[in-house]
Amino acid sequence: MSESSYLPLVAILRGIQPHECLSLGRILVDAGYQMIEVPMNSPTPLASIELLAKEFGQDVLIGAGTVTSVEQVKQITAVGGKLMVAPNTNADVIRAAKQVGMYCMPGCITPTEALIALDAGADALKFFPAELTPPAVIKAINTILPAGTLVCAVGGVTSHNMADYMAAGCRGFGLGGSLYQPGISVEAFKHNAETLIKRFISLSQPQENQA
Template identity: 35%
Template structure:
């Protein structure tokens, strides 16, 4: 965040969170219906070597799930996704989210996050979206839906005029194309749901979630081009 919208201390906190995301390299995008599912997924991710999650605000039980995970897994880098209103910003922060993700760039949502002292990754799909994010002091954004708007080729093209921007592509990312995204210098991390497919969550197949998570961690750890 820029100095005009946050204090130096807050800017440092935001950078710390973003650095943690950068070290993780992969951000599981999780959809759960309640606390039980949320806790099961959190444990499965940790068991797979990836203590990070973005729990989306797509279900009525999302806030309760975030609160339960935050209480039982305080070391997990827990974010709230699909945050589209200032009210959801407040709810996510109160529940214990450490960062926020939005599918688009809304000035009111970004400013609410900045006022609450929590980093946010607004969604972008074009150069105009990126410029809007930069106007709000944000330099790390979510490219969404990445697969639809051009994938790695789009990131390469957008990185030319916006060299200061880091991307977290989400949407259409899989184990197969993960290396291509992570090989781009402007990609901080990638977001994906293939590790935590909703059918696995509903079935309680946390062993498979752990297996897919471990696979993703292994792929992300490989040298570029391997």
């Protein structure tokens, strides 16, 4: 599977611990998720990323979020991570990740940051936090981006506001608190995972058919 063909829905497992990552990872993979992120400020994130990459890395893009340094890029690559998601736009971090073949989704919130990220090689743009970047703002910024730019909203995204962001030009999302929170039961996590991906697919299909 090429990177461009991954379903642009990033499952963000902030706070996950190694002992639960494989069982929850299996739920995500079975539900159809193809991008899984373990933020670097989670407990022992590299251990979780390594376990997920070994188990699901052949078919799913596994990696880290909250990546803020070139050194972290090296650490993530060393354990098999191939996805780099950042909260900010740092050209050095983006270039370092692209040099080792990672899929890069840096965070931005202004036109300047968005264009800097793309110039550095970003594969997709993460408008974060979405609470501070409402659909109207993303729609306006999207008009100056190169055609075909994958724009994703991250931060406060739920099944209830996906449609508004998609109408503004978002074609992908990062799902955090609406998907996973530390201590969540397996049943609740499974429900969240299935509800969110079904909502995304139901909104995406008509637009794809009209293209």
